[in-house]
Amino acid sequence: MNEPAQAAAAPLFNPLSPEFIRNPYPHYDHLRQLDPVHITAHGMYLVSRHADVSSVLRDKRFGKDFVERSTRRYGPKIMEEPIFRSMSHWMLQQDPPDHTRLRGLVVKAFTARRVEDMRPRIQEVVDRTLDRVIPQGQMDLIEDFAFRLPVTIICDMLGIPKEHREVFFSGTRDSGRILDPVPLTPEDIAKSNANYVLSQMYFQQLFELRRKQPGDDLTTQLVQAEEDGSKLTNEELTANIILLFGAGHETTVNLIGNGLLALYRNPDQLALLKARPELIANAIEEFLRYDSSVQMTGRVTLESIDDLGDKKIPKGETVLCLLGSANRDPAAYPDQPDRLDITRPNVRPLSFGGGIHFCLGAQLARIEAEIAISTLLRRLPDLRLDDAQNPEWRPTFVLRGLKRLPARW
Template sequence: MTEHAVPAAEFYTDEFAADPYPAYARLREERPVCPVSSPRFDSYLITRLDDARAALTDPRLSKDLYGPGDHYVRIFGPNSAALNKNMLNADPPEHSRLRRVVSQAFAPRRVEALRPRVAEIVDALLDKIVPHGRAELMGEFAIPLPMMVICDLLGVPETDHEPVLGWTQVIRTSGSSDRSPEADRAAVQQAQLRLRDYLADLVRRKRVNPADDVISALVDACDNDEGLSEAEVVATTFLLLFAGHQTTADFLGNATVALLTNPDQLKLLRARPELLPAAIEELLRFDGPLPVASPRIATEDVEYRGVRIPRGSVVGVVINAANHDPAHFADPDRLDLERGGGSHIGFGHGVHHCLGVSLARMEARIGIGTLLDRLPELRLAVAADELHRLPAASPFRGLLELPVRFTAGTTERS
């Protein structure tokens, strides 16, 4: 690692968590391929859009964190390895085998069939909010919406939604509580183990009593010798459960804040609701929930913009920096719902492009559209700089709480 590496601690500050985009701009301009040092591993951050696209499709940058070098343990520690040996951390052909089975869950027919259920969940959540004139939108709307949708899709019984949500939120909010680091790690480990045991038991129950849901389909793929082991079924279920709600929940929160702090754009969207699909893409570009793509490992020495990345180094593609690249987006730090925004990489790029993109877009369009329709005069209940965000060390960009006010009304839908 070069002596000019940036200490990782510089990216773990409260200031960075509140607004990382000035730091991203400096990196793009001065060090677009930036070495970063930390006690556990060396890494390199890639921040320009052209380089990001190239890196996300570079076969020399492996997603297999379980191969030689024990990279998964180096990066994440051993606690959740049993839950994370899935297609996210695999290269072709292994990735192709796992994704082929899972892709059936997100076939257009299955996703479209969920539309009435998504609308029903959105309205049910807002029915509880509308009469009061104030709400905490993360806990009362943004988090439960995608969690309920993905649980329905997977086949998690409604009676189990509450404990599953509890375990995932302990994992999501790691580092944000008043617990000591040791107590926080212990709480996360316990939540991971309980979730793993629950999912393993649910898989066993689906084998005995299958239904028209994704877990049953995965079990069937396992039992019909399609190359999916029972451990992979459990790990894949965890991936779909967590990825299927975490990023959507954080996106809904980030998008709401972006609109409320850009009143001209909020007014435009209210006046022209037909802009909603394009607005969702621009909001994702503007402040996405996954700032850095999941890590890649250099399997050989590679070079980007004259910077040598040694074999065995961790490479982080900074999606949110690339999505603000002025070489591709005019005035990139301005929210512009009429921008068009189709060239962002908020859903990834290459073979690891988000599998649930259609479902995520549907949830976002119905969620944001109905929220604006049913909560008139929606506004933040605190100053924007007083919002509590996930810690900067989190792999996600999102809010712990989103207090809002609006004009109280009846539970009747407009």
């Protein structure tokens, strides 16, 4: 009799537990069925159904209110920590009018036309990466392949000189913890501060370089907006360049890695994509839906809410939207949502968020993943994973991705 009682006492949402990180989807299933608007151990409201997530992302009664939210969780001194002060200036954490002003400064670099024009450059980077590793007969698909492409492209966009890039290719990828919905320890904060200070030092040098030698890049554009004085402060400039660099590669690395893992775990879908390469664009949408590289995004109630599920939510509360759960909700995808199907019709994943914070780089990420995965399958048709069943996941929840994915051919 004892075991079920213990199992029942386990929290419905324990995002950093190894089994949750390995496969969060059965846990989401429980949440959607048992408690679709769930209050977590840390007092946050967790929304898991597609309809609810979708409506929160687009509803103006929900905002970001980052400073107030962080102060409530960590106390009034938290904004003295460099990493929190920097994040408070991220456009991702801003509400209008600041969000509108900051996003307006960078949106031109991500228009559909500009991103389409980057296809030849993306293809060149993928081919050069494969030329380097093919003679070796093996590689880590994350570090040697998925990681190099989006880092190279975001370096291009930000005008980071080629001779500065090696440090970014060899950099550690342990910054994801700052976004997880579990309070950070003082050690976590100290580590994040140290990483932030190093980034800040580098980008301040880059700003100096682009003031003296302007280029056709985002950094030059933002430095000029800062010099205008009314558009951007130096602190905002630094914070948002760091955000663009991180967001510009982290999630795409995971999209490529998670997509490849899903394909190789589903040999019928892999064979289908090899036979019909024209399915790649729809396949990318299905990878985004099936195993999203961003599992969650947060909002704050700007007024009290009484029409979300069965809960009344007071003003100022944090509401966490489980994008990964919404993407597998049978109410939105009635035909076997837990199955990978690259021919699935009407796939509209919520992986890029929604509303005013819809991901700026969504189209760029799609095209990078499309070119990377289709080129890999074409050039290495006999590639096989060392261990598709037990890969090593990164110990973070919001940013879902693999630590490594060894393969050979």
